[in-house]
Amino acid sequence: MIWLTWRQFRPQAAVAAIALAVVAIVAAATGPGIAAAYTSSGLPDCHASCGTDASNFIAGLNRLDLLLYLGSFLLMYLAPALMGIFWGAPLIAREVETGTHRVAWNQSVTRTRWILVKLGLVGLAAMATAGLLSLMVSWWAGPINHAASLSSGQISGLVPRLDAPVFDARGVVPLGYAAFAFALGVTAGVLLRRTLPAMAVTLVAFAVIQLLVPNLVRPHLLPPAHLTAPVDSPIGVNVNAGTGQESIQLARPFAKPGAWVLSDVITTPSGAQLPNVTFTPSGVELTVLPGGCSGAFGPGLTGLRACRSVLAAMHLRQSVTWQPASRFWPLQWLETGLYLVLAAGLGWVSVAQLRRRRAA
Amino acid sequence: MTNATAAVEARGLGKRYGRRWALAGCTLTIPAGQVTGLVGPNGAGKTTLISLATGMLAPTTGTVEVLGGAPASGAGQLARVGYVAQGTPAYAGLSVADHLRLGARLNPRWDAGLARRRIEELGLDLRQKAGKLSGGQRAQLALTLALAKRPELLILDEPIASLDPVARREFLQVLMNAVAEQELSVVMSSHQVADLERVADYLIVLVGSRVRVEGGVEHLLATHHLLTGPRREAASLPASQQVITESHAGRQSTFLVRSSEPVIDPAWTAEEISLEDLVLAYMGPAATGSPGIRTLEARP
Numbered sequence: 001m002i003w004l005t006w007r008q009f010r011p012q013a014a015v016a017a018i019a020l021a022v023v024a025i026v027a028a029a030t031g032p033g034i035a036a037a038y039t040s041s042g043l044p045d046c047h048a049s050c051g052t053d054a055s056n057f058i059a060g061l062n063r064l065d066l067l068l069y070l071g072s073f074l075l076m077y078l079a080p081a082l083m084g085i086f087w088g089a090p091l092i093a094r095e096v097e098t099g100t101h102r103v104a105w106n107q108s109v110t111r112t113r114w115i116l117v118k119l120g121l122v123g124l125a126a127m128a129t130a131g132l133l134s135l136m137v138s139w140w141a142g143p144i145n146h147a148a149s150l151s152s153g154q155i156s157g158l159v160p161r162l163d164a165p166v167f168d169a170r171g172v173v174p175l176g177y178a179a180f181a182f183a184l185g186v187t188a189g190v191l192l193r194r195t196l197p198a199m200a201v202t203l204v205a206f207a208v209i210q211l212l213v214p215n216l217v218r219p220h221l222l223p224p225a226h227l228t229a230p231v232d233s234p235i236g237v238n239v240n241a242g243t244g245q246e247s248i249q250l251a252r253p254f255a256k257p258g259a260w261v262l263s264d265v266i267t268t269p270s271g272a273q274l275p276n277v278t279f280t281p282s283g284v285e286l287t288v289l290p291g292g293c294s295g296a297f298g299p300g301l302t303g304l305r306a307c308r309s310v311l312a313a314m315h316l317r318q319s320v321t322w323q324p325a326s327r328f329w330p331l332q333w334l335e336t337g338l339y340l341v342l343a344a345g346l347g348w349v350s351v352a353q354l355r356r357r358r359a360a
Numbered sequence: 361m362t363n364a365t366a367a368v369e370a371r372g373l374g375k376r377y378g379r380r381w382a383l384a385g386c387t388l389t390i391p392a393g394q395v396t397g398l399v400g401p402n403g404a405g406k407t408t409l410i411s412l413a414t415g416m417l418a419p420t421t422g423t424v425e426v427l428g429g430a431p432a433s434g435a436g437q438l439a440r441v442g443y444v445a446q447g448t449p450a451y452a453g454l455s456v457a458d459h460l461r462l463g464a465r466l467n468p469r470w471d472a473g474l475a476r477r478r479i480e481e482l483g484l485d486l487r488q489k490a491g492k493l494s495g496g497q498r499a500q501l502a503l504t505l506a507l508a509k510r511p512e513l514l515i516l517d518e519p520i521a522s523l524d525p526v527a528r529r530e531f532l533q534v535l536m537n538a539v540a541e542q543e544l545s546v547v548m549s550s551h552q553v554a555d556l557e558r559v560a561d562y563l564i565v566l567v568g569s570r571v572r573v574e575g576g577v578e579h580l581l582a583t584h585h586l587l588t589g590p591r592r593e594a595a596s597l598p599a600s601q602q603v604i605t606e607s608h609a610g611r612q613s614t615f616l617v618r619s620s621e622p623v624i625d626p627a628w629t630a631e632e633i634s635l636e637d638l639v640l641a642y643m644g645p646a647a648t649g650s651p652g653i654r655t656l657e658a659r660p
Contacts, residue, residue: 003465007458008451099449103502105432106414107466108439108509356418 001109001117009122012087016129023075023133026068027140034065038143043150051257054147058158061144069144069158072137076169079133080177081206083126088185089198091118092350096193115354119347123182130178138170145170149258149325162260162328164214171332176339181206183346190350213335219262221334224321231266231284231316237304238285248293248307250277251284251318258325269315284318365428367392367513367545368413372422374569375408382408385422386569390547390562392427392513395539397556397577398549400566401643406549407446409566410517413547414443427513439469442506442514447522448499452491456484459501460508467509475508478534496527500534507538514538516548520555532558553636563635565642572642577635584638585623586631587615605641616641 006013041057043050061069092115095101105111138145145166148158159166167173184206188198229251236249254264266274266284276288293307323331368390375383383405390396400406411417412424415432429437450459456479464470479486482500490498499519506514516535520528536559539546550556556563557577564574573580584604591613594603601617608614616633617623623630633641 001466004462007454007462011453098452099445099447100451102414102416102443102445103449103451103505105416106438106441106443106445106506107463108435108468109466110432110435110438113435 001113002121004104005118005121009087009125013125016125020129020132020136023136027136030065030068031140034061034140034143037061038147041147043143043147046150050150054150057147058144065144069141072141073165073169076133076137076174077165077210079130080126080174080181081203081210083129083178084181084185084202084206085199087122087126088182089189089202090195091122091186091189092354093189093193093195093198096189097195111354112351115351119183119186119350123179123343123347126178126182127175130174131172134170134172134174141170160258160260160325162258162323162325162331167218167260167328167331168210168214171329172336173332173339176336176343177210179343180209180339180346183343183350187346187350187353190353213338217338218331218335219323221331221338222323222327224262224323226319226321228317228319231311231318245287246289247278248286248289248311249283250286250311250316254320254322256322256324260323260325260327262321262323264318264320267317267319269317274316290314365392366390366425367394367396367427367547369425370409370413370422371424373409373412373419373424374421375412375417376420381420381569383412384569386566387422388564388566388571388574390564392545394561395546395548395559396562396564397553397560398547398564398566399551399553399556399639399643400549400572402551404566405569406551406566407517410515410547410549414441414515416445435468439467439509440512442509442511444499444502444506444514444516444519446517446519448495448502448519450490450493450498450501452489454490455486456488456490456493456501457486459490459505460486463505463508469510471508471510474510475504478504478507482534494527496523496530499523499527499531503531503534503538507542510542511544513545513547516546518549518551521550521552528555535559553639557635563639565639567643580638581633581635583620584616584618584633586633586637587617587623587628588631589613589625589628605644 037060038044038057041053041060043053043057046053092101095104104114144158145161148166149160149162161167161170168177181202185198185202188201188205189195192198192201231250238247238249250266254261264279264284266277266286268274274286276286278285278287289307290310293310366389368388370386370388373383373386374381386405386409390398398406398409408417412419413426413431415430415438424431426437427440429440431441432438451462454462460472460475460479463475464472478500482497482504484493484497484501490501493501503516503519506516520531523531532555535546535548538544539559546559548556548559560577562575563577563580565572589612591608591611594606594615597603597615597617600621601615601619601623604616604618606613606615616638
């Protein structure tokens with residue numbers, strides 16, 4: 001049974017091997033350059049206030065490296081989906097479509113063993129492929145991810161590794177995604193019995209899950225950290241030179257390097273969210289000035305004092321919820337575990353369905 | 361018949377798809393040690409019956425036993441039954457040699473010598489992909505796979521329905537040789553009676569999930585007579601002669617009767633009937649009143 005599974009899987013395995021080889025060659029060709037720049041930037045020895053060094057390192061990367069960095073997300077998002085579509089969906093559906101399951105099921109091997117071996121071997125191959133890809137990409141992009149996590153703000157649009165899409169494309173989660181996408185494809189194939197519809201369903205369902213989990217599930221895999229602090233005095237007042245629009249800077253930016261900020265709001269004592277607040281790299285700003293502040297910023301400090309007492313009377317609070325940077329690996333393992341459990345559940349559905357219904 | 365080692369034993373067997381019954385209340389016994397032809401019109405339930413007997417389907421009602429065991433109930437049971445499915449499927453991307461290796465790996469009783477000999481006799485190229493084989497060659501490959509497994513029972517579902525006459529003859533030749541060489545029970549479904557006539561010892565005519573007639577081919581032919589004579593009513597025939605079909609043209613009547621005694625009435629011209637005509641007579645819809653009797657009223 002192992003031989004037959006391998007014999008049938010050989011063409012797909014060859015494609016995967018070629019893809020892995022191409023990624024390995026590209027990583028080997030460009031990775032050492034990035035690593036050298038990282039070493040010479042002084043970041044490996046930096047322990048505090050490394051934001052400037054990090055910015056310099058990122059700014060020193062060439063256009064190709066940045067393009068490849070963006071490409072790594074595409075690769076890591078597509079790989080599990082493709083394995084679900086081209087390995088999972090046809091695994092059983094194509095046999096049923098071409099009638100070859102009648103050949104397979106009438107050798108001296110029970111169909112339970114038949115599907116378990118197919119699920120196990122090709123599923124492991126999918127996980128191994130995703131794992132190797134992630135290993136290479138994580139090694140290659142390691143310096144960039146590290147630099148991005150050192151700065152409290154964003155550098156050139158690069159996000160810390162705890163944020164999507166970096167989190168989804170690094171570490172061990174791609175293994176879980178690959179196992180899940182594969183099991184999803186197999187199950188769709190078993191239920192629909194036709195390859196093309198199963199492929200389409202796999203793609204859509206996987207995309208939906210990949211949208212929902214980072215937004216709805218991942219933030220709660222571990223209880224997030226909370227911080228609530230009073231905001232009673234303006235740090236400063238900004239006047240837009242073009243429009244003359246005034247805004248009050250209420251608070252400094254949330255300064256936790258590498259943190260994944262889930263929510264950052266200004267609330268009134270009733271708990272309601274204060275409207276007209278924007279979050280800028282320099283901090284939290286109130287764009288519509290409360291009465292007593294508007295037009296109060298002439299020369300001298302009397303206006304500012306009046307405004308300060310108005311704000312103090314409002315009893316505003318800043319409330320931040322975040323996952324600390326140190327949660328990267330715990331969250332990675334938890335999410336991988338979640339996807340593996342889902343994959344196992346789908347695998348069980350496939351096996352049970354084949355055993356019960358005995359598809360004709 | 362309560363033969364514990366019947367090839368196939370079905371009791372009240374039924375399979376429903378949604379609201380439609382593909383097979384309903386089918387009770388039959390297919391004897392072991394013979395080549396049994398299963399014949400019937402499209403929709404009679406032949407393929408459903410075979411799918412249930414090979415464990416490809418689970419029954420909605422009733423039970424079916426194959427060689428005394430539940431179909432496909434385990435590796436041991438699977439090893440005892442060979443199956444050539446309708447359309448003789450094969451892995452299009454795998455070569456002939458791959459198929460033989462598949463058989464060798466998945467069957468403990470695999471007869472590699474037999475498989476190789478058959479492929480040589482057929483002149484098949486081992487490196488040829490199954491997807492590039494002709495229909496006849498693919499059917500032969502499927503048959504080789506099923507035979508080299510050394511089963512006790514071989515089940516074939518319309519194996520040659522889509523083949524040309526030459527390929528059909530060759531397939532049946534290989535099958536007959538195998539039956540002669542190996543100790544093998546065979547169940548083969550077909551709607552081509554002529555094909556079954558060449559190989560079958562025993563015949564079951566299945567119409568609407570029911571066995572319309574069954575028996576040894578020789579016995580069936582010996583007990584059916586086509587009688588032609590002056591016009592008369594079916595009811596006037598002796599009780600020992602069961603009328604299967606009747607047709608009347610002008611002053612002449614023709615009856616197909618089943619009788620274990622020889623027909624000696626001098627008013628009749630008695631003719632032997634071909635197996636094909638016999639089966640066709642049973643496959644027609646039963647006339648009202650007397651079950652199993654079909655009336656053909658030819659215009660004068």
